[in-house]
Amino acid sequence: MKRPTPRFSHATATDASGRFLVGTSGWIYEDWKGIFYPVSAPKRFNPLKYYARFFNLVEINSSFYRVTPPNHAEKWLRDVEERPDFLFTLKLWQGLTHERPSPLPRREIATIRAACGVFRAASRLGALLVQFPWSFRHGEENLAYLTRLLDAFEDFPCAVEVRHAGWNRPDYIEFLRSRSVAFCNIDQPPLRDCLRPTAVSSAPFSYLRLHGRNGRNWFAENATDGARYDYFYDPRELQELADLARALADRTSRVMVTGNNHFRGQAAANALLLRSALEGEVDAVPSPLLSEFPQLRAVRVRHPAPPEDTATQPDLFG
Numbered sequence: 139m140k141r142p143t144p145r146f147s148h149a150t151a152t153d154a155s156g157r158f159l160v161g162t163s164g165w166i167y168e169d170w171k172g173i174f175y176p177v178s179a180p181k182r183f184n185p186l187k188y189y190a191r192f193f194n195l196v197e198i199n200s201s202f203y204r205v206t207p208p209n210h211a212e213k214w215l216r217d218v219e220e221r222p223d224f225l226f227t228l229k230l231w232q233g234l235t236h237e238r239p240s241p242l243p244r245r246e247i248a249t250i251r252a253a254c255g256v257f258r259a260a261s262r263l264g265a266l267l268v269q270f271p272w273s274f275r276h277g278e279e280n281l282a283y284l285t286r287l288l289d290a291f292e293d294f295p296c297a298v299e300v301r302h303a304g305w306n307r308p309d310y311i312e313f314l315r316s317r318s319v320a321f322c323n324i325d326q327p328p329l330r331d332c333l334r335p336t337a338v339s340s341a342p343f344s345y346l347r348l349h350g351r352n353g354r355n356w357f358a359e360n361a362t363d364g365a366r367y368d369y370f371y372d373p374r375e376l377q378e379l380a381d382l383a384r385a386l387a388d389r390t391s392r393v394m395v396t397g398n399n400h401f402r403g404q405a406a407a408n409a410l411l412l413r414s415a416l417e418g419e420v421d422a423v424p425s426p427l428l429s430e431f432p433q434l435r436a437v438r439v440r441h442p443a444p445p446e447d448t449a450t451q452p453d454l455f456g
Contacts, residue, residue: 157387159225159264160413162405163347163398164199165189169364173403173430186217192422193409194223195264197347197396202229202269205249211256218262225264226257227297227345227394235270238283247290254294264394265320265345266291269299272332276304281313288317297322297345297394303331306338314340322346323386325379327353335378337385343394344386348379348408350399368401371408373433380415407431414438 165186171177175185189196198206198214206228218224231250233239250266257263268287274280288296298314299322314321320341326332326349350369355361371379379395386393395412397405407427411434413420419438428434 158393158416159195160395160409161193161195162409163197163396165196167400170403172426174406174424174427184217190218190221190224195225195394197227198229202232205231205246206253208252208256211253215260226262227264227267229267242290265295265297267297272301275302301333303333306333311338311340320345327351327356329353337382339386339389343392344390346383346395348397364401367399369399370404376412
């Protein structure tokens with residue numbers, strides 16, 4: 139079967155400067171208060187505006203749990219308007235990746251496309267992340283479903299994350315390459331048939347997601363997300379991940395890296411350490427995070443950490 143040619147413009151998807159874009163999966167977590175975000179913040183404190191001071195990428199996590207309307211995208215764009223290099227990736231709604239309805243729901247797809255279009259029009263769309271669970275195995279039926287899903291978003295830059303090792307095969311990678319869809323490289327606990335770390339490139343851009351290596355809770359039925367993603371990468375592991383990112387950069391124009399080990403701000407600390415390893419410095423380090431993770435004291439910063447407890451900084455507080 140002839141594969142359709144994607145209609146999206148890679149130039150549009152990658153206008154912002156920077157070879158590496160590093161950030162976290164989501165930016166609103168209750169347990170980040172006092173660790174990443176200040177304990178006492180002004181009444182009109184803007185978390186995303188604050189977050190964008192330190193990173194050049196964020197993976198929208200809320201879009202996985204509920205379909206993101208276009209007006210949310212417009213609001214988030216206003217929050218980061220002072221950061222022209224900042225990109226968003228949008229995690230596809232779980233109704234499409236975990237429930238896998240047939241036929242595909244037109245209304246939800248139209249809304250998701252509209253939100254992606256808002257980011258694309260502003261040259262802020264890194265990718266649409268299509269994340270499937272470990273239980274999604276390689277096979278004709280699942281491949282056919284994935285094909286239909288990618289057809290629905292073929293004019294947007296897409297990255298597909300699969301977690302089962304059975305997908306790491308040449309014919310599947312060639313299928314993605316024929317559509318200019320990125321194979322999402324992941325780091326997860328090395329258990330059972332879990333996909334191991336890879337540096338696969340199948341599109342003009344690359345995607346790398348870091349879930350941590352908490353094998354004890356990864357498949358635990360009663361584990362919360364906080365427990366499952368409770369992991370902090372040590373210097374040796376971060377060096378391994380930096381090497382993977384560099385290998386991807388040798389073959390693609392841009393590498394997007396997001397940390398999903400979000401428990402108690404560990405993803406933010408690891409993302410800053412990784413960005414430092416890749417670029418030699420970071421924009422800044424939040425004071426609360428510096429206190430929680432003293433390893434960050436060795437990181438070279440371009441700008442001093444901003445004040446966290448005053449509303450007199452218009453570039454941080456809206």
